[in-house]
Amino acid sequence: MIVAIDGPAGSGKSTTAHAIADRCNLTFLDTGAMYRAVTWRCLDSGVDVSDGDAVSAVAERAKIVFGKSADGQTVSIDGQDVTRQIRTPEVDRNVSVVSAYPRVREAMVARQRELGAAGDVVAEGRDIGTVVFPNAEVKVFLTADAAARAHRRAVQREGGDAGRDAAAKADAAEERQILQDLVRRDKLDSSRKESPLRPAADAHMIDNSALTPEQVVQQIVDLMDAARAQGEAPKAGEVAPFDDGGERTSPSPAADGGAADAPAGARAKDAAAEKGAGKPAAKAAAKSKAPAGRMRAFAGNSFDDYYDHGMKEFPLPARALLAVAATIVWAVTKVLWPWRIEDVRLLRDDARGRMIVMNHTSMLDPVVIVCGLYFHGIRVRPISKSEFNKTDFVSWLFSRAGAIPVRRGTADLKAVRRAQAALTRGECVLVFPEGTRIKSDDQPVTIHGGFALMAQMAKAPVQPVAIVGARDITPKGTHWKRFGRVFCKAGECIEFSDLGVRGRKQQALRMEEVAMERVYALRDELRREHPGKM
Numbered sequence: 001m002i003v004a005i006d007g008p009a010g011s012g013k014s015t016t017a018h019a020i021a022d023r024c025n026l027t028f029l030d031t032g033a034m035y036r037a038v039t040w041r042c043l044d045s046g047v048d049v050s051d052g053d054a055v056s057a058v059a060e061r062a063k064i065v066f067g068k069s070a071d072g073q074t075v076s077i078d079g080q081d082v083t084r085q086i087r088t089p090e091v092d093r094n095v096s097v098v099s100a101y102p103r104v105r106e107a108m109v110a111r112q113r114e115l116g117a118a119g120d121v122v123a124e125g126r127d128i129g130t131v132v133f134p135n136a137e138v139k140v141f142l143t144a145d146a147a148a149r150a151h152r153r154a155v156q157r158e159g160g161d162a163g164r165d166a167a168a169k170a171d172a173a174e175e176r177q178i179l180q181d182l183v184r185r186d187k188l189d190s191s192r193k194e195s196p197l198r199p200a201a202d203a204h205m206i207d208n209s210a211l212t213p214e215q216v217v218q219q220i221v222d223l224m225d226a227a228r229a230q231g232e233a234p235k236a237g238e239v240a241p242f243d244d245g246g247e248r249t250s251p252s253p254a255a256d257g258g259a260a261d262a263p264a265g266a267r268a269k270d271a272a273a274e275k276g277a278g279k280p281a282a283k284a285a286a287k288s289k290a291p292a293g294r295m296r297a298f299a300g301n302s303f304d305d306y307y308d309h310g311m312k313e314f315p316l317p318a319r320a321l322l323a324v325a326a327t328i329v330w331a332v333t334k335v336l337w338p339w340r341i342e343d344v345r346l347l348r349d350d351a352r353g354r355m356i357v358m359n360h361t362s363m364l365d366p367v368v369i370v371c372g373l374y375f376h377g378i379r380v381r382p383i384s385k386s387e388f389n390k391t392d393f394v395s396w397l398f399s400r401a402g403a404i405p406v407r408r409g410t411a412d413l414k415a416v417r418r419a420q421a422a423l424t425r426g427e428c429v430l431v432f433p434e435g436t437r438i439k440s441d442d443q444p445v446t447i448h449g450g451f452a453l454m455a456q457m458a459k460a461p462v463q464p465v466a467i468v469g470a471r472d473i474t475p476k477g478t479h480w481k482r483f484g485r486v487f488c489k490a491g492e493c494i495e496f497s498d499l500g501v502r503g504r505k506q507q508a509l510r511m512e513e514v515a516m517e518r519v520y521a522l523r524d525e526l527r528r529e530h531p532g533k534m
């Protein structure tokens with residue numbers, strides 16, 4: 001397996017790649033060290049770094065070798081160990097110029113591919129996912145804000161480790177200087193013509209400003225597990241459905257709708273059945289369906305227990321509470337905002353687990369679907385953004401209502417696995433691909449890609465649903481709700497086999513397009529049938 005980790009200076013690529021190499025027994029390939037070694041050679045032998053031809057000649061002749069010592073990895077150039085020399089501020093200042101020369105890059109990329117030819121490599125740099133190993137099974141783009149990166153570097157120079165010691169301090173003047181250098185280097189690295197620093201289209205974006213090194217490593221190990229279980233790495237916008245990189249522009253420019261909750265996303269073979277790495281996909285999938293033990297009959301279940309089990313397995317008090325709450329919410333909302341699901345039989349008469357996708361305009365939207373189907377014996381699990389779970393009380397309430405939280409902006413494989421498991425056991429999963437409530441037709445809409453992949457993993461159809469009128473109950477600029485009728489309409493389920501395209505990825509992309517087109521077509525039908533309703 002090849003794992004590609006790219007990102008700007010000081011984003012923690014080395015620490016992360018080292019840890020992954022150790023934990024997963026991969027060879028660590030520090031490509032920055034190679035550009036640094038060439039830079040050091042030029043400086044040491046008096047070659048003017050602004051002379052592209054001279055620097056390129058050094059790079060083309062250089063013999064760069066990685067070795068091991070008690071302290072870790074060593075690097076030598078033309079037989080000289082330069083492990084320490086390549087980390088000096090002077091090399092820092094000149095390496096961006098050296099690494100921008102096309103012939104230097106060509107020579108280094110050729111050597112990197114040689115070193116990676118045996119496979120089982122974790123390589124870090126700026127162009128690994130885009131140029132060096134474009135077919136890497138897992139691609140990650142690590143970022144962190146510039147101040148956090150400068151702080152880590154400054155602490156590191158003074159012998160500390162800011163990743164492990166959050167209170168670590170560094171000399172303020174030095175930190176400022178490092179920040180300036182980093183910003184300058186980022187600019188040079190991203191604006192150069194040859195292989196500029198940028199994420200590969202299928203890279204998973206991980207912002208680690210507020211994550212510990214262990215959390216970052218775990219996210220990548222999860223991606224590797226998912227890739228192994230699938231025999232193919234999850235791509236951004238697929239496994240990282242909740243990631244900005246996975247958004248797609250709405251096919252309908254004036255969408256309304258949106259949903260509180262999350263964009264759904266993606267794929268991930270049940271997170272590789274978590275620890276099921278390396279197992280055949282079918283085995284991994286089977287593992288995802290197995291509930292993690294029985295729930296306790298009364299109290300003592302964790303939030304995770306609620307997310308991981310079917311709603312019919314919830315303990316009796318929780319089921320009773322849900323029945324009472326659903327009845328009250330149903331009655332109150334029916335009186336205040338008389339709502340109706342048209343063609344409810346399309347939702348009611350299908351016993352399969354389905355991915356329900358819907359436009360999102362108001363907090364009433366999930367209520368209509370969840371309560372509307374509850375009394376037909378169909379359990380609907382909304383994917384909700386984890387930002388809602390600010391307090392234990394909210395988490396308690398949402399978990400009992402069957403919501404599955406998703407951490408947006410991350411590759412939340414756990415949420416993907418839970419949604420897949422719910423679909424597989426016959427529950428419906430509700431996703432608002434617009435990702436947020438859309439308050440007016442002028443509001444730009446982005447569709448969070450990936451719900452289709454989640455459905456695909458569970459072999460579940462996607463059912464489009466639209467709602468109108470719910471937006472009108474909250475006049476703009478107020479939180480007050482006013483009386484108004486709300487109409488909801490379901491469409492026929494869309495089957496992957498009916499899409500007329502082959503290939504997993506193509507099918508998933510087509511499903512995203514078709515499902516959202518149908519949602520907006522249903523919404524437009526409702527608007528025509530109920531003039532004035534938005």
Ligand code: DC
Binds near residue numbers: 010031096099127
């Ligand atoms: O990751 P680092 O700071 O050790 O990298 C040193 C420089 O090398 C950095 O400014 C950009 C360049 N580099 C590159 O252009 N391509 C790579 N694959 C790795 C590093």
